[in-house]
Amino acid sequence: MSLESVPPKYAQLVQTLQRRIEAGDYPPGTLLPSENQLIQEFGVSRPTVVAALRVLREQGWIESQQGKGRFVRGRPALALAEQPRPGHAYLTNPESGSAGEVLEAGALAVPNRVAALLDLPAKSRAFLRRRLVVRDGEPSEIVSFWLPLELSEGTDLTSADALPDSIRDHLQARKGVRFDHIVEQITARIPSADEAKRLGMPKNTPVLDVYAAVRDASGHPFVVVNVLLPADRHELEDAYPIG
Amino acid sequence: MSLESVPPKYAQLVQTLQRRIEAGDYPPGTLLPSENQLIQEFGVSRPTVVAALRVLREQGWIESQQGKGRFVRGRPALALAEQPRPGHAYLTNPESGSAGEVLEAGALAVPNRVAALLDLPAKSRAFLRRRLVVRDGEPSEIVSFWLPLELSEGTDLTSADALPDSIRDHLQARKGVRFDHIVEQITARIPSADEAKRLGMPKNTPVLDVYAAVRDASGHPFVVVNVLLPADRHELEDAYPIG
């Protein structure tokens, strides 16, 4: 085993400076201590100080001006809020982290829309794993994973139990694929009678229908995640900076 | 005067390597030459090589693995594409760029949801500008801008004609506010009879209801944009990288 790995010095410096900015020790608009002052105070070399300040600049905490110094901007508004995109969580969270029930797990003909997202010919077969997620004792959403048959071989995706690791880790470990980005489509529709029954929702309220195609760096799709959310109980929220 | 300032060496290296990756000299999935090889080939020092490779890694061109090397990923698909996010386009595009008709423009009591997004007390009044956008001769979507009364003074937002500049430029020029980020909420519902009529859509198909709160760097909201999109004619699409 390993002893608690200590973070590198420059990362510690980043943390320290972030805390001081948040605490108001370095108010926004003011000048940060110069490189030499930081070298003195923390007893590290200049490259270490510069590395820390570079990280802070790239994250938007400070801005620098040659010849003058580095100005405090404050905590970057979205640095942390920037995460929970709709389709993303279902890929990275293990199924066992949420209650639920596996509805289907096996190969069958893909809907046209999924075929297009997976770059498969229409009417071809693919593997489907569909799960009803339960939150607070109530049915909450239906999550479906579609993947090409060759990708599903050798995985535990046919299991009727919740998977202990995330779909992403599962595929990455067993098939060696590398996820790169997600293309997400959001639409709304009236649920089918079956969907409404499973979700325990009135038939005349719409569902949000989210398709997330997971692709590698070259744009080749691996998996399509579909999430069905009753619109009376769920919203999608997202935040992003604008230039 | 100065001669054309030459870019720093590490930046030149970044460019060279990017071009080689794009040209296929370093195909995705393969190993990049090691630091020592690059030092040899380009006749620069190790910190210079490392600085260039750090930039490439942060931009998503390569990924590195201690003890093994650096793997080529390819051009980062989304780094520059930075899609038009749903609420964003309506802020930056001038109204005159799309056909349409101003439905309302004036002060009135805000709905609870908008009040919350604008940090206003419930039942207070705010300025509303609502417009029906027409595409290809068909009514397409309803766009509403809500803003606090003090922000609407001195603007042309009461005009019944399409504004020649974007809402963003308009407010930035006249009120000196600086937009920083957007918090977006997406939901779906059945349209009201009036909405369905204006949008020329069947009453039993849902609409996507997008709320985008535009805020400054400190999180204070300026404007709320609401877009109503018939779900049978519109989808929201978005792409983002995953770590």
Add this chain to the structure above:
DNA sequence: GGCTCAAACTTGGTAAAACAACCTGTCGGC
């Protein structure tokens, strides 16, 4: 007083060196 200019600060970039951590082979011994 007002101007010029040099000195002293600031950040930006490059070079050379060393050690640590990690991976992958090869070469033993078993």
Add this chain to the structure above:
DNA sequence: GCCGACAGGTTGTTTTACCAAGTTTGAGCC
């Protein structure tokens, strides 16, 4: 054959050193 030790490769981190370029300041001259 199997397994461990080891050597040699890789990237990660830190240090020392020097030069370049932009900004501010103040001393000194007119």
